[in-house]
Amino acid sequence: MINFKKKFSQKGFVLFMTVLIISIILVLSLSVAEIILKEMKFSTLAKESFKAFYAADSGVKCAVYWDLVENSFNPTSPTYPDYDLECANNGAGINISGSMDTDDKTNFSFNLTNGSCVEVFIDKGGGNTVINALGYNISCTASSANKIQRGVRFTY
Numbered sequence: 001m002i003n004f005k006k007k008f009s010q011k012g013f014v015l016f017m018t019v020l021i022i023s024i025i026l027v028l029s030l031s032v033a034e035i036i037l038k039e040m041k042f043s044t045l046a047k048e049s050f051k052a053f054y055a056a057d058s059g060v061k062c063a064v065y066w067d068l069v070e071n072s073f074n075p076t077s078p079t080y081p082d083y084d085l086e087c088a089n090n091g092a093g094i095n096i097s098g099s100m101d102t103d104d105k106t107n108f109s110f111n112l113t114n115g116s117c118v119e120v121f122i123d124k125g126g127g128n129t130v131i132n133a134l135g136y137n138i139s140c141t142a143s144s145a146n147k148i149q150r151g152v153r154f155t156y
Helices: 004-009 013-069
Strands: 097-099 105-111 117-123 130-136 149-155
Touching: 013 117, 013 130, 013 149
Parallel strands: none
Antiparallel strands: 097 105, 105 117, 117 130, 130 149
């Protein structure tokens, strides 16, 4: 006589093991894909953050150059504030706004060739010169959820 219980109890075991192994492989693949996507987002964010930081650094260097070398932010200069500054080889003049003779503050902004921009704020009050530069990874006037701001302060 044939033992039906034993014959039928092992049926489907291979199918079950196949589904189980495929499920494990699928879960591992999705986990690896998620990690890769997060790393790609992180590397893009880091790249854009460096772009904003280097824009701020360029703004500080520009302001220091025009202040110390060219003496452009001196209110006693006969042509102040009618300067056309040029920074980072952007090819465009930068207009100074603010009034150094009344509040010892001025500011300007400019775009860089990589699409980033910087806003520079200069305060010559209190015996020190303080330069605050805010760099952005995109245009200063653009609004985006991906806009990153980095700042640099330089005092002398």
